[in-house]
Amino acid sequence: MTKKIVDLSSYQADSLAYMKQLKGWGADGIMVKLTEGTGYLSPKSGNQITNGFKVFDTVGVYHFFHGRGTAEAAYFLAWVKKMGLDKSTVLAIDVEAPGLTWATTGQVNVFLKYLISHGYKNVITYGSGSWFTSGRINRSKLVDKAIWVAAYNNYGPGVSNANAWQNTDNWNGHGVDCSRDFDGKLSGTKTAAKKIAKKATYWSENGLYEVITDQVNVYGKPALDKANKRRIHFSKGSTIYGKAVKYGKVYRIKTDVGYISANKDYVKLVRKSGGK
Numbered sequence: 001m002t003k004k005i006v007d008l009s010s011y012q013a014d015s016l017a018y019m020k021q022l023k024g025w026g027a028d029g030i031m032v033k034l035t036e037g038t039g040y041l042s043p044k045s046g047n048q049i050t051n052g053f054k055v056f057d058t059v060g061v062y063h064f065f066h067g068r069g070t071a072e073a074a075y076f077l078a079w080v081k082k083m084g085l086d087k088s089t090v091l092a093i094d095v096e097a098p099g100l101t102w103a104t105t106g107q108v109n110v111f112l113k114y115l116i117s118h119g120y121k122n123v124i125t126y127g128s129g130s131w132f133t134s135g136r137i138n139r140s141k142l143v144d145k146a147i148w149v150a151a152y153n154n155y156g157p158g159v160s161n162a163n164a165w166q167n168t169d170n171w172n173g174h175g176v177d178c179s180r181d182f183d184g185k186l187s188g189t190k191t192a193a194k195k196i197a198k199k200a201t202y203w204s205e206n207g208l209y210e211v212i213t214d215q216v217n218v219y220g221k222p223a224l225d226k227a228n229k230r231r232i233h234f235s236k237g238s239t240i241y242g243k244a245v246k247y248g249k250v251y252r253i254k255t256d257v258g259y260i261s262a263n264k265d266y267v268k269l270v271r272k273s274g275g276k
Helices: 016-025 045-055 069-082 105-117 129-134 192-196
Strands: 003-008 029-036 059-064 091-094 123-128 147-150 164-168 177-181 207-211 215-219 229-235 239-247 250-255 258-261 267-272
Touching (some): 016 045, 029 045, 029 069, 045 059, 059 069, 069 105, 091 105, 105 123, 123 129, 129 147, 239 258
Parallel strands (some): 029 059, 059 091, 091 123, 147 164
Antiparallel strands (some): 003 177, 164 177, 215 258, 239 250, 250 258
């Protein structure tokens, strides 16, 4: 069954209400603009991803490409990880910048190879139909042949066996791009949503903890929200002594510099303390 995937950037809203609205209009998932070049992070991407996962099973992200393959791939992937997106996430490269060289396939491959080499294999290349038909993007030479074609019409992408087709930039008058995902490549056969949606389990002991995810942020209060966030974090492999504090139905770990999550997906109890 063809799915409708909406493309979001900083031009669209990032609220939970907006995600529910998209769902009500008939969207099956979203692709969020995350980064561009080597210095731009979409300011709404974090909330769009977080609230998107509350409504949709499918949340992917894309990078607007300017031709610096390895540097841009590294920048993009760093933010993919910071957003907590796992290796099942669909990652797209948006190839349309006017400053790109005419033949872009080699540059695109450098970008894709970097993602694939780091275990992120659900990749797809986005471009205008004319870029594919003219050879600016040579699909036969792409390291991954999945393509997402933009062609705003009512009859088709104009490229044989396209995996997805962005057929409008004003879906039903809602001011948002929408695509048809023909075979599940754009939405992904596995999604991070299923993992994120699972019931979290928490440590409730005092002791020495080790960070087992890329990083955990430190917060000034146990609410763990942006208003209380400190400008520090513990990186993967860090060890911290902390006291478990009950917060509602879950736990936090109180450290000397603030509170961190006690989620067992983020930290591991290395040595239990006897004291309370």
